[in-house]
Amino acid sequence: MKEDFLHYVWKYKCFSKFDLKTSNNEHISILKSGLHNKNAGPDFLNAQLKIGNHNWVGNVEIHLKSSDWYLHNHEKDKNYDAVILHVVWEDDVAVFMKNNTPLPTLILKYFVNENVLQNYRNLLLSPLNWIPCEKNITTANDFILSNWKERLFFERLERKSATIEILLKNENYNFEAVLFQLLAKNFGLKINGDAFLRLAQSVDFLIVKKLGFDTHQLASLLFGQAGFLEDKIEDEYHQQLKNEYEYLKHKYQLKNISKNEFSFFRMRPNNFPTIRIAQLVALFHKHQNLFSKVLEINKLKDFYELFSVEVDSFWKTHYTFEKISKSSPKKLTNSFIDLLIINTIIPLKFLYQKSRGEVNENFFIDVLNMIKPEKNNIISKFENLGISSKNAFDTQALLELKNSYCTPKKCLSCAIGIQILNK
Template sequence: MREEFLYYVWQYKLFSNPNLQTVQNELIEIKKTGVLNKNEGPDFLNAQLYIDGQLWVGNIEMHVKASDWYLHNHETDPNYDAVILHVVWENDAIIYTKNNDPLITLVLKDYIDESILNNYNSLLFANKNWISCENQIDSVDAFLIKNWQERLYFERLEQKSKSIEILLKESKLDYEAVLFQLLAKNFGLKINGDAFLNLAKAIDFSIIRKVAHDQTKLTALLFGMAGFLEAEIESEYYLNLKREFNYLKHKFKLVSKPKNSFQFFRMRPTNFPTIRIAQLAALFAKHQNLFSKIIHLNKKDDYYKLFSVNIDDFWKEHYTFETTSKKSPKKLTKSFIDLLLINTIVPLKFVYLKNRGEFTEDTFLSLIQEVSSEKNGIISKFLDLGISSKNAMESQALLQLKNNYCTAKKCLDCAIGNNLLRN
């Protein structure tokens, strides 16, 4: 038994008998269950109860065992002085208030419907499945799942917005600078994401603005700051970048990063950090006010056109500075741009519109629902269970569901878990 289950039953009044009675044989009528407290202190705040006809206003504390009150040292904590009811699963001790009166106590297991308890036990404790409800999830109404996915998606956006707000604060609300940092991180993908973000943060965006009109200068700046221009390579292109960077380094008093922070091992050549840096430079050289452009676009195809950029000719025949390769344009693919939409552009637009008070769900969802669903192990496993993902909004929602609810066994906080518990 977990305390979370007691919260759940109390909050939704899932009692088998509405005539609640304390261990002191006092009748309880719930006027307000109170507000679930997710911070320190009693579990429910500002509850209103009629106890033997007398209205009580205060807080409620819940424990699996009554003796947990002393185990958690609540008797010495003034935050618990206003507790008007102690709700327990097992009443194994008498708890006294500071006035030496027994604390009014309700034993909840005497009032829980057996079917809900059985559903709870079977869902959370009786299996070792990939997700707790995998044998029952196909019985849940599709409309309920769809609505829950929308809520999960916005919950995921809210989580992502926290790191974006930090970057905005650091940049003094410079959305162009934050876009550069976020795009850089996503150009690095999972393996090089942190290295790319550190690269972007190491360059004051005012310098990017000053050199972005010249693709060679911007390319030299990025490669130089990433530590790729410190070798002795006899290539006209390489030596030109090196000269440009040395000039910029002296002019702006720059300190470059070590090259070994970028990984090539077990990566596809198209994802080599050298190629991604060249593409990033080409993008910001072509669009010097990129954020002001993306904020007004609402169609996926418009983003495909915006992100269609040409890298330097050198990189069309190279994956690294040292070796040549078969010629290819090495443009940003639609699938890669989809990842940028999912992980950078849409979350940043969400923060921007919300901060301006211009956010509307329906308009906002239209873009992310145009983007194809992600493909990974979690999405494939849900598909095996009959839960398909038709677009990026749904795939992001399923990732949120698995990582934040299923893995943590937070079935009581999940709309699907709630549905199964009550049936």
């Protein structure tokens, strides 16, 4: 038994309200159960109760044991002087108010519905399940599940926005600069993402923007900052970039990172960091004001067109500086662009709209409804449980469900968990 379960029971009145009595045998009528307080202080504020023959307005405090009142030093805290009812599972010690009369106490275990208790045990006390409700999740009402997915999706956006907000503060809210950093991170995918972010942060974006008009200079800058121009390689293109970078490095007082931070191991050639840097160069050479263009676009096909870029001719026949390979265009695939939209464009555009107080929720939902569902271990396991995903909106919601609710067992804050408990 956990205290948050008692909060749930009181909040949703999952107990018999007929003949409800205090430990001193006084009748209780609940007019208002109060506002759930998740900050410091009593658990439910501004409740309205009738205890015995008296009407009371005040706060409700909930504990597993009445002795927790003293364990938490509430008797010394003025914030608890207005508590009018102590709700407990076990009444093991008397608690007194300031006037030395016993604080009215409700022993909840005598009134809770047995079905609710059994559902709680099945849901939250089963340590071997991948998710607590894996045996019942398919019984969730479609309407409730649909609305819950929408809330999960926007909770995920809010959480991603909090991370982006830090980057924006560091860049004085330059959205173009942060877009460059986020795209770089996502170009690096999971393995090289952190290294690509360090690369993007190793140079002032104003320099990137200034050199973006010249693809040769921009390539020199990014490959040089990534440490790929330090080796002696018998190749004319490499030498040209190296000479240009030495000039840029001196002019802008640059300090590069090590190429050893980037991994080629167990990666497909199209995901080699050299190819991803070449694609990043092509993208920021083609679009001088990329974020402004992102703001204008509202359709998925236009995003695909925006990110349709071609690498320099050298990289069409190379995966690294050292070795020639069969010619291929090495364009960004639609599936890769989908990842950029999900992990970069949507969160950053959401944060921008939020900062202006004009969030268009339908845009975000509509775009992700057009993107194919993501493929990963979590989505596959939900599929095995009978929860399928039609698009990226569904998969983003399920990822949030698993990571923010199922894993920490926050079933009492989950619409699905609440429905199962109430059966």
